[in-house]
Amino acid sequence: MIPIRKSLKKAAAGALALSMMVLGGCSASSSKDTIAVIVKSQGSAYWDYLRLGVNDAAGETGYDIYYDAPPTEADIDIQEQLVLDAIGKKVKAIVIAPIDADSLNDELAQADAAGIPVVCVDSDCSFEQKRAFISSNNLNAGSIEGRNAGELLLKRNGGTVAIVGHTKGAGNAIGRIGGFVDALVLGYGADVSGITEDNFISGSGMTYADAIAKGKEVRQANGYPEIKIVGLEYCDAKQDIAMQNTEAFLTQYPDLTMLFATNQQTTTGACQKVNEMGMKGKVLIMGFDSGEDQINAMTTGTLQGLIAQSPYNMGYLGVRYAHKCINGEKIPSLVDTGVTYVDLTNLNDPEVQLLLNPQTFENYDN
Amino acid sequence: MAKKNTKSSGRGMLVVGAVLLAVVTIFSIILISLYHNRSNGTTTNAEKATQHLHQINDELAMINRNVLMIVSDAGNKEELAKSIDNSFANIEYFKEQYSQVPDRSERELYRYEQAVTFISAYQKKFDSRRNNLDALDIDLYLQEIHPLQTTASEMLNATIDINSEHSQQQLAGLSTLFNLIRVIMVLILIAGEIAIWFASKATDKQNEALRKREAEVEEFKSKLAVSRRKTADVALTNILTGLKNRYALADEYDQKTEAGPFNAAVFNIDNMRAFNESFGYNIGDEFLNVVTETIREKVGNRADIYSYTGDGFCLIFDSAETDGSAYELAEEVFGIFGKDYSIGNLMVNQTATGVFIHVFPSEAGNSDEFLMKTDAILRNAKNQGGNRLVRA
Incomplete structure (x- = not known):
């Protein structure tokens, strides 16, 4: 009896110790690591959608998020400081939508030196050590927008187009405008002589002179009506300046056929000004990005079409890739999250609703 | 009376100890069996789900390859298109298979629904050019179709990761629960041991008491024998001579x-x-x-x-x-x-x-x-x- 009891006691003690070790191991979970997500500005539905994706990915991969943005897209200095703050907080990775392609390089180099990987979303930067750039392809987006604009302009038998750009020199503005201009010139024989050579942008690297010549050639070859790009102005991504620019265009060209607005603030500004001036439907608006205001403008006839990006997917993949970087996994250096041209014909399609309302998307009906 | 109590409490302790040991043994066997069934179920479900998600992703990659071949004029377009139709049909089949795998987390299903929505958008883009494959050009592919494949594939991979994470959490949770119950079992076992120890102590006391009693009886017997012998000696002895009578x-x-x-x-x-x-x-x-x-x-x-x-x-x-x-x-x-x-x-x-x-x-x-x-x-x-x- 006694040896059995002794061995039972030993076994019991062993099992107890083992269990305590296992349970101890379980309970000793470390606190969550943090990933910083720094975007361009506050108070925009676009960035709110990106943040939704960020939060979903953080929930799936198990991180805390330090999310911040300067008040406006003009506050480059503040964005620089936010990067330094993130480094100070010893975040594990930085996901950033740089306002300017070059101005953050020093701060991002500091992050890299501290072993903090950098992933760019929405807009690219020239910092070479960035691990990935996740964005819509702005050139493609501009091109798609340009093709659809061309079809609408053909239906109106040609016309004039003015571009309400958001930020001069911003990578995404250059891409979108360049793609748009190329599509209209190469696809529909548009004339770019209405904008100055200094303001001219081509996605494919055409010179100003080549573009004028190519437009003429295409127009004549296809017998297209005259389509003229008459102006391009920037607004520092501020809605009120976009409205002023819109008003100036409509004043200067009362018969303007189309406005191309290159981001959310410019689209909202253009729509608002067109409505104010009672020119809804008379002037077509091709917009960019999809907030509640844009969808309302579309359903009420002010906005004819827009390019829906997938900020949700950018935020989602940004954090997911940051997580992979932290784990030492390989990630692609460039991801095109795609864009979708949205108009009244596809507004209610599930894939469009997924882009427009990621927060309310529930179950796709198989 | 007190001795009786000790005896019955010792026996009671033994019974309690034995019952506890039996309970622990039976419960442990049931527990191990449940744990294995449950963890096997979780692993099997996770593996099935992962398998179907990979199958969907593989078909999507095959579709994308064939679309690229159509765009690049690198083969019989109609044959390629038929192959794409087949792949989409396969995806439908794998989606059906996936939907039958039980125990999927909400998060996984949410991500999965996003993935299949992008696949559906891809199919819609392809179908819109299905009867005019020449209109499927490189611009359309690069600008509107390829990003859908990339996104859908990323979402499927994310779904696989969530599935893996979820099943690991489930297994970890199961394991924690199992260990917790095991600790309780061990505590019960120890309680049983203590009961047996007390029982053995009680038995020792009882034996000690019994030994004392026996010693007392022996002493009494011995005294009695001496007394009897003395009495017998007196009866059998001639008082005068001291000889036996x-x-x-x-x-x-x-x-x-x-x-x-x-x-x-x-x-x-x-x-x-x-x-x-x-x-x-x-x-x-x-x-x-x-x-x-x-x-x-x-x-x-x-x-x-x-x-x-x-x-x-x-x-x-x-x-x-x-x-x-x-x-x-x-x-x-x-x-x-x-x-x-x-x-x-x-x-x-x-x-x-x-x-x-x-x-x-x-x-x-x-x-x-x-x-x-x-x-x-x-x-x-x-x-x-x-x-x-x-x-x-």
């Missing part, structure tokens, strides 16, 4: 006869009554004591001596004595009686008559028969004048 002879006679025939001698002092009357009983008693002492010295261990009456002695010789040696000893004892003894200031002697007899048990079955027989011989000898040893 007639009752002792009666008791011991049976043992003598069991061993077979034996030799005996019986002596009776001649005219002891007249002696007492002449010198007084005190002198008579003293004379008997002196004679007795002398006989004891002479006989030693060679015979048992009984004082079967006040003036009679009986010797039963040891079986080691031959007939001759026994008779010689009887003659020497006979000689003791005729000598002079100094008692007080008197010199006295008194003869005796004796009989030496070889006893066959069949002739004298008990001491009474034996004494009757010797008495008859002694009476006869005394009638002839006494002071002689007769050989019967």
